[in-house]
């Protein structure tokens with residue numbers, strides 16, 4: 001839609017050009033959300049496109065995903081063989097309700113910064129223990145674990161004008177076995193629950209619960225939990241009233257899915273079973 005409050009579009013070649021942040025400014029990534037509804041508080045869009053950040057860089061440390069990497073580009077990333085958790089990338093991309101236009105224009109950073117409970121890129125980067133690099137206006141870059149980035153429904157740790165620059169998926173996480181479960185009330189619809197489990201050579205299970213709760217919840221087990229201790233750990237991490245209630249599923253339904261999927265993941269990753 002036309003944004004009739006917007007009076008200017010800036011296209012900086014470097015983020016440092018935008019030092020004078022004020023109310024009314026908004027970073028523009030793929031624009032799929034920004035142009036999907038009126039933005040009465042926005043008068044100036046600052047387009048990230050000309051910053052020219054490389055979309056994906058695979059190194060010994062892991063996979064660096066630029067905030068401006070499009071979901072379609074991430075989907076086609078060919079991972080080294082030893083990154084056995086890499087199939088999660090495609091599965092999470094497919095977990096996003098997206099038309100052809102959204103699929104090709106939306107960015108990973110835009111999805112993470114939207115900070116919706118069903119943000120499939122959030123599930124991915126939290127499940128794989130990502131680290132976000134943030135560029136504040138006028139301050140030093142800082143790093144925030146992806147699990148701490150989203151603080152609630154459509155809320156995150158970004159200060160006004162702060163830019164999400166990239167997310168590193170560590171190689172150590174990409175080398176873990178994984179299991180993932182997702183449910184949606186409608187075919188190709190928004191996730192009601194998206195759970196990811198990973199298990200490294202040390203045997204510990206890391207369970208990530210997204211979409212069912214307003215913000216990601218992560219539970220780490222030093223050893224394989226029993227079904228009862230898994231259930232108890234979920235209860236300790238999420239209050240019965242702590243599930244997200246919306247048109248994509250009631251809180252009670254999402255709570256039920258959480259226990260059910262967590263148990264399936266626990267069973268799948270227990271012992272020495274092969275990677276999925």
Ligand SMILES: Cc1cc2nc3c(=O)[nH]c(=O)nc-3n(C[C@H](O)[C@H](O)[C@H](O)COP(=O)(O)OP(=O)(O)OC[C@H]3O[C@@H](n4cnc5c(N)ncnc54)[C@H](O)[C@@H]3O)c2cc1C
Nearest residue numbers: 029030031032033034067097107109110111113118119164
């Ligand atoms: C019909 C429809 C269905 C959708 N369904 C889903 C769904 O199922 N699951 C889901 O997760 N999302 C869904 N979305 C929302 C989707 O997450 C966003 O449209 C998309 O991911 C945003 O990416 P973008 O690059 O287009 O961001 P934009 O629209 O350009 O920006 C989104 C927001 O993030 C800010 N932003 C963008 N990049 C940065 C950055 N690097 N640093 C700081 N701030 C930044 C912008 O200022 C803006 O506030 C849906 C949207 C639509 C329109």
